[in-house]
Amino acid sequence: MFLPHTDADREAMLRTIGVEKIADLFKSLPGEHLFPELDLPPGVTEIEALEELQHIADANETTGELISFLGAGAYNHYSPAVVDSILRRGEFYTAYTPYQPEISQGTLQAIFEYQSMIVGLTGMDVSNASHYDGATAVAEAVNMAYHNFRGKRAKIVLSPGLHPHYRETVHTYTVDSDILLEGEHTPLDAGPQALIPLIDENTALVAVQYPDFFGRVHDFSKLIEAAHEAKALVAVHVNPLALGLLKPPGDFGADIVTGEGQSLGIPLSFGGPYLGIFAARNKYVRKMAGRIVGETQDTRGQRGYVLTLSTREQHIRRERATSNICTNQGLVALAAAVYMSLLGKNGLQQLAELNYHKAHYAAEQIASIEGFELAYAEPFFNEFTVRCPKPVAELNAKLLHFDILGGYDLGEAYANAGLEEHMLIAVTEMISREEIDHFVEALTEVTNA
Amino acid sequence: MPEPTVFELSSPGRQGAYFPEPDVPRADIPKSIMRDDLPLPEIAEVDVVRHFTRLSQLNHGVDTGFYPLGSCTMKYNPKINEETVRLAGFANIHPLQPIETVQGAIGLMYELQEWLKELSGFDEVSLQPAAGAHGELTGVLIMRAYHQARKDHKRVKMLIPDSAHGTNPASSAMSGLKIVQLPSDARGNIDMEALCAECDDTLAGIMITNPSTLGLFDEHLQEVCDCVHEAGGLVYGDGANFNAIMGISRPADCGADVLHFNLHKTFATPHGGGGPGSGPVGVTAELAPFLPGPIAAVIDEGSEEEPPLYSLVNPKKSIGRVKAFHGHFGIMVRAFTYMMMLGGEGLRAASEHAVLNANYIQARLRDTYTIPYDRICMHEFVAEGHWEDAPGIHALDISKRLMDFGIHPPTNYFPLIVPEALMIEPTETESKETLDVFADTMIKIAEEALTNPELLQTAPHNTPFGRLDEVKAARELVLCCWLPENKEE
Structure with missing residues (x-):
């Protein structure tokens, strides 16, 4: 399936390589385990596969039926029809990370526009090209704040109003560091002020959610004031759709805004793939993880775009990089960009x-x-x-x-x-x-x- | 002609999508919580469609042409996958629905886990990680948790070959490990002497990409694994190159303890311009209790009349979740569709032909390009993109010139241990004709390097954009369009 080779092709190719049969190409592999028996069914054609998958899909009850x-x-x-119609363009979805900008301007400009609209929505100065989801975006905010103080401030204050999956993810990411996570067990009805007594000169970050997991829209001004007095950073995690109405975190002093972008036209799809939004103040741009697209010019004087600030990243810094993130959620960020442009x-x-x-x-x-x-x-x-x-x-x-x-x-x-x-x-x-x-x-x- | 940005296309009062008036009474919205201004563009539907369509036309994708980008496995992405993932029963289900309403979805995850186990030889699989690098981080955290659970706290050293992808050391560092780089020997294998010298009681493990980023199957794999295991360490397999070995060699049989898969490479799910991918992790029985949850499981075998009951469970000593919800389900549906169509034998044939195609191109280019590790390769190989008699030409120039012929360049300057590296991975879905056009073009470019080097140095010529100034981008840092509020300044 999906192999264009004819018998004549295979023979000609093997002759050029100088071996007799395909199995000869695997002679250097450990012989005792070579070509194992696989207990897997035989292949099927497209009609049969679609029928079987339709059958599996029908075993689920959808949000259309319920x-x-x-x-x-x-x-x-x-999600308006335009969004999926653009996502289905093979030029977008069958491309990879835009390593070669001359033939990737579509992806690059779309991501640049995504970054710009996230900046507008959140009131921050810069956005990256996205993380995996809301949970990993919060974990990267923790990581960034910790490194911002060169590891000298170990405390991270997590609001109990942060999504439990996000807090769990932060725990998983930080288990082997000296980071201390506090605040998750403060009383739920005490509001953001309950976190203030936890903030001290050892605090790198205070992370809150807006609206919080319970749906509440808090006034964070006192909390943020207290955090900034202690020179700690504040990350506000958002539902981007809510920002169509609510004051953007940039207006009340956030240093970092993370978000779950699923509400921007992305299907529920049983939990993923979704979109991790990450934006920050200008002064943290070199500390942010993830891909970032910047504007430049080509040799013909045309405006164009490239991946930039790559010296922050793992393929250059290897073990000294602050994060191992390699790609972004390219296609999902594109969906969000189309959605935001359209609405x-x-x-x-x-x-x-x-x-x-x-x-x-x-x-x-x-x-x-x-x-x-x-x-x-x-x-x-x-x-x-x-x-x-x-x-x-x-x-x-x-x-x-x-x-x-x-x-x-x-x-x-x-x-x-x-x-x-x-x-x-x-x-x-x-x-x-x-x-x-x-x-x-x-x-x-x-x-x- | 460069395309205007969405903000440049914007005119006050336009809108591309509309929603009904509320069918409920309007509630009061406290002024104190409302924003003053929303700096987003205002564009009509048709212009949004044209804008993004025109942008798409500036991209090279697998659908538009050959894409031999090494280590990325840019194989054809079957169109049927794009249909199955959009079936309402998959697209429109909420991750927190009661399990009895999502038996199809959890069952599909279970089956996918079973296929991955059979192909790799591992005992358990978690589908949670979102991408290859995320799977690596997960795998390394599992190794750490295993040693910690045994109270073996001094194991802080991770061995990583010098040919490894940058995410390997970065993932290990995120898990608090100390990285020791291992040299490669003259045949591109891990240097056994250097390895053995590091195998002591501080060893957490080794991260091996096999086949390596040189496209070579390590000839000492068994000894490497034995040496690490004898010292009490674990072997991490980076499954980036799994497309070379499906149905041919199983990592667990060869001694790996943990491995991540890349559904977006091996199992034909689209790369999406840089994501979303999916990086499931497979482990041996000994490491299974540490996997991140949730994992799909059968909690009731069922009977002849009743189907089995599936649920999502968390392993006993789980390292915890690495993201929200259950992983990239949409990518799992695509991968499962692909696997079902190929079947066991089809997957084996895919790997065989991936290796055949790579060796064919290697054979055709051998007389023109230096192949630093010249032996039978696996699904990819590395050539050097420079010649002594063309001193002004670099791998980058060859890459840019390839674009003039409608071909995406190979991976440049990686692996780091080969000077002027061109890493070429054709994949199995390309025909002999496509491979011949590529080889002929590469040979023609090699001639041009001697006769008209400037043609390469100023390439590309036939693309909508010429070379872009990366230094200017990094120095001037324009990371955002002019927003409406900036415009007025």
């Missing part, structure tokens, strides 16, 4: 407002069901936490009979934090008023059942 209120870091949004200034704002209104309608309706109440008083965007009268797992199991995917069960990740009966509910533009009303009716019914 009414989904699941968010918790991955959101069900509409633009007005579209992104309208969409953010639409999400805001729908979520607030849903919150009001749910809070009016007996036994349910909103857990927090802070403003929220398109996701909020609800205290339920029964365990969430029990409610969700019953909601499935109504073809409803209930919200995320906070009791799973926060069992010891008093959130056993709390549900995190996301409402996007994909949910109609009727569906919200249906959800409210179903919640009432399954609670009383």
Whole structure:
């Protein structure tokens, strides 16, 4: 399959090489294990493969068949047809990292535009070409802050409002360093101020999320002031769609902005591939990990683009590089760039407002069901936490009979934090008023059942 | 003509996508949380489409021409993969759905793990890592965790051959290890004497790319593994070059303890202009408890009437997650589609023909270019891009000249141990005709190097852009378009 060789080709090629048969090319390999028996099925044609994969796909229940209120870091949004139509261009998706800029200007300019729009959205000065996802972007922020102080400040303050997967990833990345992670167990309802007493002259970074994992939009000004007084950096992790409406972190003093870019037109796809956004103030540009595209000129005087500042990276610095990252999420960053160009200034704002209104309608309706109440008083965007009268797992199991995917069960990740009966509910533009009303009716019914 | 940027195409009041008016009452939005301005472009749909279409036309991809970029395995990316990944049952499922609603997805992950285990000989696989370098980091963290769990705390030394990719030392350093570089011998193998001298009780392990970045299968692989194991170290296999050995030689059979795969190289998923990739990690039974979760598993075997029940589980002593959710599922669907179509024998044939193609080009260029390690190669080989009688010509000039003929250049200046390296990997999906055109072009360029060196030094000539000034880019650092607010300044 996918081999163009004819028997005549193979014979001619082997003759040119000077061997008799293909097996002769493998004579230098350890003989006892050569050409193992493989317990794998025979190949199939395209028709059969598609049929089989359709069968596997049909065994899943999709967010098209179910009414989904699941968010918790991955959101069900509409992606305009233009986005996928551009992604399907073979010139984009069958190219690799633009090592040869003369024949890669498409990828390079698209990434340059992606960087520019991320700068505009976050209020930072520079953006890189992206990381793997939100979790690894936060881990790279920790890494960068630690190296910014040449390892002399070992403490990283992590907000308990950071996505639990992101915090776990930070733990995995830093296990073999002398980095100390604090703050994750501060009380959830104490707000960002609860982190202030942890900040000292040994603190390299304070990392928070905006809106946080529970949907809350905090005012971080006091926390950031305290961090900057101690000369520590502050990283704010964002949902980029929320920034269509909310004040950008650049306005309230963030030094680094990380983000999960999935909400910019990227399919849910069972958790990946997504997009790790990473932007910072100008003075950290040489400390940032990851690929960066810069503007320049070609020999004919034309404006063009290249990968730049590569002396920061592993292929030059090897073990002295601050990160091992090699590529970016090229195609996903392209998708986000197309999405942001298409919606633009007005579209992104309208969409953010639409999400805001729908979520607030849903919150009001749910809070009016007996036994349910909103857990927090802070403003929220398109996701909020609800205290339920029964365990969430029990409610969700019953909601499935109504073809409803209930919200995320906070009791799973926060069992010891008093959130056993709390549900995190996301409402996007994909949910109609009727569906919200249906959800409210179903919640009432399954609670009383 | 250079393409304007999206900000230059912008006009106030335009918009390319619209959303319905709210069907719910409008809620109050506190002014204190709202932004004042949103500096994004304003462009009509048709102009967004034309802009990105024109940009795409400035790219060279596997779909537009030959792409023999060494160590990157730029094989044909089957179109059917782009259809299967977009099936609603794969694209529109949330990672946190109850497992009974995503049995197809977890089952596919399970099957993919099983295929990778069978092809590599390992006992367990985690699909979590997002890319090759991410898989390396994961693998090294597993090695560290294994030694730590045995309270063997002094093992802090990682051996890395001088031909290795830069991510190897960078990944090891991120895991707090001390790197010792090993020289290569005259045949391109790891220097056994240097290796043995480093095999002591501080050894954490060795990172081996096999076949190496020289495209050579290490002739002492067994001794290397034995030597490291005897000293109590572990062998990490960098699976970047797995496309050479599918169904031919299994890393676990040869002594590797842990290995990362690159689904985007070996299993034909597209490179996407630099990602997303996928870097699953395979390990021996001894290291399996340390894998990052979640891993797809059968938790109920089922019966004749009932299918098995799949779930996502976390290994006992897991190093923890290395990213959010379950890995790059969209890449897994593509890779699984490809593997299913080829089957076991097809995968073996793919590797055989990858090696055949590389050896054919090597044979055709042998008389014209210096081949520093001239023996039967695997799926790629390294040539030197310079000649004594053409002193002004470098590998870079040859590369740039190749673009004039619609061919993507080989990898330049890597591996570092070959001067003026041109690393050539044709892959199995290229026909003899394509390989002949490439070889003929390389020979023609070698002639030009003598007769008209300036033609090479000023190349490319037939591309939309000439050579770009990288020094200017790094010195002046323009990393962002002029945003609307800057425009007014």
